[in-house]
Amino acid sequence: MDPQYHPKAIEPEVQREWERTRAFAAPDASPKPKYYCVSMLPYPSGKLHMGHVRNYTINDALYHYLRMKGMNVLMPMGWDAFGLPAENAAMANGVAPAKWTRENIAYMKKQCQAMGWAIDWSREIATCDPSYYRWNQWFFLRLWEKGLVYKKSGMVNWDPVDMTVLANEQVIDGRGWRTGAVVEKREIPMWYMRITQYADELLDSLDGLGWPEQVKQMQRNWIGRSYGVEFVLPYAPETAKRMADGKRGLKVFTTRADTIMGITFAAVAAEHPLATEAAKGNPALEAFIEECKRGGVQEAELATMEKKGVPTGLFVLHPVTGEKVEVWVGNYVLMAYGEGAVMAVPGHDERDFAFAKKYGLAIVPVIDVDGKPYSTDAWQPWYSDYGRNVNSGARFPELDGKDYPAAIDAVVAKLASLAVPAAKRVQYRLRDWGISRQRYWGTPIPIVQCPKCGDVGVPAGELPVVLPEDLVPDGSGSPLAKTPSFYETKCPKCGGAAKRETETMDVFVDSSWYYMRYCSPDAPTMVDERAQYWMPMDQYIGGIEHAILHLLYARFWTKAMRDMGLIRIDEPFTNLLTQGMVLNHIFSRRTNKGGIEYFAPDELEIATDAEGRITGARLMADGSAVDYEGIGTMSKSKRNGVDPQDMIDRYGADTARFYVMQANAPTDTMIWSDEGVNGAFKFLNRLWALVHEQVSAGVVAPFREGELSSELRALRLKLHRTIEKVGDDYGRRLQFNTAIAAVRELLNLQETVKDRGPAGRAVAQEVLEGSVLLLAPVVPHIATVLWRELRPGTRLLDQPWPAVDPAALVQNSIELVVQVNGKLRGHLQVPAAASREQIEAAALRHEAVARFAEGRTPKKVVVVPGRLVNVVV
RNA sequence: GCCGGGAUGGCGGAACUGGUAGACGCACGGGACUCAAAAUCCCGCGGUGGCGACACCAUGUGGGUUCGAUUCCCACUCCCGGCACCA
Numbered sequence: 001m002d003p004q005y006h007p008k009a010i011e012p013e014v015q016r017e018w019e020r021t022r023a024f025a026a027p028d029a030s031p032k033p034k035y036y037c038v039s040m041l042p043y044p045s046g047k048l049h050m051g052h053v054r055n056y057t058i059n060d061a062l063y064h065y066l067r068m069k070g071m072n073v074l075m076p077m078g079w080d081a082f083g084l085p086a087e088n089a090a091m092a093n094g095v096a097p098a099k100w101t102r103e104n105i106a107y108m109k110k111q112c113q114a115m116g117w118a119i120d121w122s123r124e125i126a127t128c129d130p131s132y133y134r135w136n137q138w139f140f141l142r143l144w145e146k147g148l149v150y151k152k153s154g155m156v157n158w159d160p161v162d163m164t165v166l167a168n169e170q171v172i173d174g175r176g177w178r179t180g181a182v183v184e185k186r187e188i189p190m191w192y193m194r195i196t197q198y199a200d201e202l203l204d205s206l207d208g209l210g211w212p213e214q215v216k217q218m219q220r221n222w223i224g225r226s227y228g229v230e231f232v233l234p235y236a237p238e239t240a241k242r243m244a245d246g247k248r249g250l251k252v253f254t255t256r257a258d259t260i261m262g263i264t265f266a267a268v269a270a271e272h273p274l275a276t277e278a279a280k281g282n283p284a285l286e287a288f289i290e291e292c293k294r295g296g297v298q299e300a301e302l303a304t305m306e307k308k309g310v311p312t313g314l315f316v317l318h319p320v321t322g323e324k325v326e327v328w329v330g331n332y333v334l335m336a337y338g339e340g341a342v343m344a345v346p347g348h349d350e351r352d353f354a355f356a357k358k359y360g361l362a363i364v365p366v367i368d369v370d371g372k373p374y375s376t377d378a379w380q381p382w383y384s385d386y387g388r389n390v391n392s393g394a395r396f397p398e399l400d401g402k403d404y405p406a407a408i409d410a411v412v413a414k415l416a417s418l419a420v421p422a423a424k425r426v427q428y429r430l431r432d433w434g435i436s437r438q439r440y441w442g443t444p445i446p447i448v449q450c451p452k453c454g455d456v457g458v459p460a461g462e463l464p465v466v467l468p469e470d471l472v473p474d475g476s477g478s479p480l481a482k483t484p485s486f487y488e489t490k491c492p493k494c495g496g497a498a499k500r501e502t503e504t505m506d507v508f509v510d511s512s513w514y515y516m517r518y519c520s521p522d523a524p525t526m527v528d529e530r531a532q533y534w535m536p537m538d539q540y541i542g543g544i545e546h547a548i549l550h551l552l553y554a555r556f557w558t559k560a561m562r563d564m565g566l567i568r569i570d571e572p573f574t575n576l577l578t579q580g581m582v583l584n585h586i587f588s589r590r591t592n593k594g595g596i597e598y599f600a601p602d603e604l605e606i607a608t609d610a611e612g613r614i615t616g617a618r619l620m621a622d623g624s625a626v627d628y629e630g631i632g633t634m635s636k637s638k639r640n641g642v643d644p645q646d647m648i649d650r651y652g653a654d655t656a657r658f659y660v661m662q663a664n665a666p667t668d669t670m671i672w673s674d675e676g677v678n679g680a681f682k683f684l685n686r687l688w689a690l691v692h693e694q695v696s697a698g699v700v701a702p703f704r705e706g707e708l709s710s711e712l713r714a715l716r717l718k719l720h721r722t723i724e725k726v727g728d729d730y731g732r733r734l735q736f737n738t739a740i741a742a743v744r745e746l747l748n749l750q751e752t753v754k755d756r757g758p759a760g761r762a763v764a765q766e767v768l769e770g771s772v773l774l775l776a777p778v779v780p781h782i783a784t785v786l787w788r789e790l791r792p793g794t795r796l797l798d799q800p801w802p803a804v805d806p807a808a809l810v811q812n813s814i815e816l817v818v819q820v821n822g823k824l825r826g827h828l829q830v831p832a833a834a835s836r837e838q839i840e841a842a843a844l845r846h847e848a849v850a851r852f853a854e855g856r857t858p859k860k861v862v863v864v865p866g867r868l869v870n871v872v873v
Numbered sequence: 874g875c876c877g878g879g880a881u882g883g884c885g886g887a888a889c890u891g892g893u894a895g896a897c898g899c900a901c902g903g904g905a906c907u908c909a910a911a912a913u914c915c916c917g918c919g920g921u922g923g924c925g926a927c928a929c930c931a932u933g934u935g936g937g938u939u940c941g942a943u944u945c946c947c948a949c950u951c952c953c954g955g956c957a958c959c960a
Binding site: 212213214217218220221222224226228252253254255256267307330331332333334336337338339341342343344345349350351352354381427428429544547548662663664665668669670671673675676678679680682683685686689728729732733735737738740741743744745748817819821823824827859860861862864867868870871872 | 874875876877878884885886887888889892893896897898899900912913939940941942953954955956957958959960
């Protein structure tokens with residue numbers, strides 16, 4: 001055995017052996033219980049980053065542990081290969097997105113293999129392959145048939161200079177990122193998936209999932225179910241004449257129908273049909289509507305905007321009193337929620353209050369909250385609290401005195417008696433999923449637009465609609481729309497000349513079901529029985545940034561597949577682990593021109609104060625001063641990323657893996673530390689040296705339990721306790737840092753034992769074998785080689801998880817903590833079988849108890865078995 | 874504004890169900906080995922007082938429950954994340 005640890009020599013050798021034996025190919029049937037664990041598939045941006053290393057190493061450690069525990073484990077890998085960055089890279093370098101993407105995949109796959117992750121590569125998929133995205137198209141058409149896909153006009157960001165649609169992230173401060181032109185909102189026809197049809201199920205079945213509470217709560221808020229009442233505010237006679245829309249009035253939705261007697265005006269969104277009608281011949285209103293429509297689609301800014309509005313001159317009637325109520329256009333009313341129209345009750349709604357104040361409209365309080373005095377001078381938060389109805393007026397006196405639920409029922413009944421359409425209704429914040437993207441590098445939407453037949457689906461036999469791969473976007477609209485060979489086609493229905501849809505699907509479509517395709521990557525159908533075997537996924541691992549959209553779309557997609565009979569599960573991901581981000585220090589300085597220049601930590605000499613805190617740095621090249629900016633996400637622009645390849649080259653994959661796993665819990669944010677990496681490397685060297693020392697001293701004979709010294713018995717006790725703890729940490733807690741710490745404790749203790757006799761060496765062998773097995777999930781390369789040395793002729797991958805020896809856990813005497821009044825005062829050695837009374841007696845005789853009781857008589861003695869005894873005086 | 878999570882040494886963190894606060898590691902200080910350095914090994918390392926045995930203080934702040942609180946309860950401060958005019 002080599003006395004030195006040489007990761008660069010052993011890692012490729014071990015990896016070749018894994019590849020040769022197809023060590024990580026998972027069979028699609030097995031007498032063992034299945035376990036399916038997946039990491040969110042990476043975007044092939046060029047090379048792996050530390051976030052990937054962390055993500056896949058967590059997954060990998062879990063893989064190895066559960067495999068050792070006797071399960072049939074599958075860990076696949078794929079590539080989220082469509083998307084905007086490929087188009088941007090194409091524009092920058094003039095390379096086709098397909099070529100760029102495929103080269104990145106090839107390079108990153110090599111890196112994954114160099115990291116030694118136990119991936120079943122026979123199941124690899126890339127979402128840009130026609131063999132994958134054809135099923136996006138096929139399923140899209142099935143959804144369309146079932147009414148779960150539909151087309152309607154939607155709002156997009158439009159760059160008027162490039163004449164192109166912009167993604168939200170391409171809009172910076174309301175301007176296009178390339179042109180700097182003020183972005184407009186524009187309505188164009190888009191395809192939607194009716195995710196709202198599943199809103200209730202998506203919300204209700206969250207409860208049973210083994211997901212972080214935080215993520216479940218984020219999804220609950222996103223779906224945003226609220227219970228309310230919809231009703232019609234009848235048009236006033238002259239408005240009814242003008243509208244002529246066949247409707248009786250203005251439909252509104254409210255969660256506060258109890259405040260109906262406080263209505264003093266109504267408000268509609270700028271896009272509401274009533275607003276459009278009212279704007280005819282009303283230049284002021286027309287201008288205001290235009291103003292509302294301008295600007296990006298970003299809603300966050302809207303919240304802080306001042307409430308503004310313009311009266312329409314149109315009137316509705318209060319459904320109970322019949323009084324005329326003016327309709328305004330308000331910039332705070334959202335077209336996309338409810339009916340795009342609201343009853344306004346300034347007395348009990350903060351927005352309506354602000355609006356009424358601004359335009360001098362009446363404020364009428366109709367709810368009494370615990371008798372608190374109401375004043376219209378300024379809004380108080382409790383004005384919107386629930387309470388009892390008051391001031392309900394002569395037409396509805398029976399409403400007075402009712403509380404919220406009773407008032408709602410009374411209002412619905414009253415409206416019914418007045419023949420006003422009204423009903424209780426559930427409303428969701430969730431909106432349908434717009435999947436159309438006016439981009440090139442994505443799944444083509446399989447629709448043909450025929451001048452005679454309208455939108456016609458591409459017949460299943462003609463799928464996939466293949467995306468041409470040789471196009472290079474130039475930023476001015478999608479290249480597909482400029483490629484007649486792609487869009488010129490014949491109508492599948494009538495055979496006449498027709499035009500293909502040139503839009504592509506949102507990349508979230510690709511990631512909504514890839515984890516099912518892994519199960520049967522070669523199937524001639526979307527999925528087959530193999531998906532039935534592996535799904536639902538037992539453990540999903542990925543970034544918290546996907547807490548809402550990806551995870552919600554994937555859940556929706558699964559339910560839609562279920563309802564189409566393709567899969568028999570309700571939820572795709574039984575357990576979810578959201579890993580923390582990887583951060584690093586950021587160094588920068590102002591340039592003469594007033595810009596900011598960033599520096600990579602490895603080109604700096606970092607200065608610290610007496611306590612080791614970073615105060616600043618100097619550029620190694622010229623010694624000039626650089627400022628310390630603090631800590632932030634690893635990013636290219638801030639130049640604070642650490643390249644996993646450098647780690648592999650300098651220390652080997654095992655060190656990189658060990659470092660990211662031992663630093664902290666997987667869900668915590670991790671701050672990068674070069675010293676920490678070095679510490680990890682040192683540990684692996686030490687482990688190697690310990691095994692080398694053991695192995696080079698020759699073969700050991702088995703020991704006999706009864707003949708061990710107390711020191712060796714203590715070491716075995718520690719070993720078997722560590723086996724218990726590490727298994728619990730890996731399997732139940734998914735907390736690898738404490739598992740690693742426990743093994744370090746074990747080895748620290750082992751090194752204090754100097755017994756080199758046959759018994760000492762035999763126990764050392766047991767401890768080293770155990771340690772190697774316990775660490776194998778984290779550092780499989782070094783563990784493979786060390787195992788070979790410890791147990792020649794056997795293979796690490798065939799070893800089960802070590803068993804706990806109950807005999808090793810037996811103790812003759814145990815140490816208890818002695819407390820007086822809850823304060824630690826001493827320790828006490830008692831026989832393991834000592835009774836409560838014996839422990840109490842021994843504690844009372846203890847010297848520390850006598851000293852701290854200071855003559856006072858013990859009132860009470862608390863004994864916590866196996867832990868402590870507390871004397872209360 | 875609403876919802877969720879958090880705050881423990883110089884630093885990352887541990888303490889899982891109310892039971893020895895600071896495991897394990899990093900950094901730092903001292904020593905051994907060496908011509909020297911690196912590597913390695915040994916010792917120390919929350920604060921205050923004391924030569925020392927030891928004592929007191931200490932888990933963001935203030936209170937409470939308990940024999941006993943980092944852990945539970947109440948109030949507050951700050952930090953992070955999500956949503957954000959959702960009627």
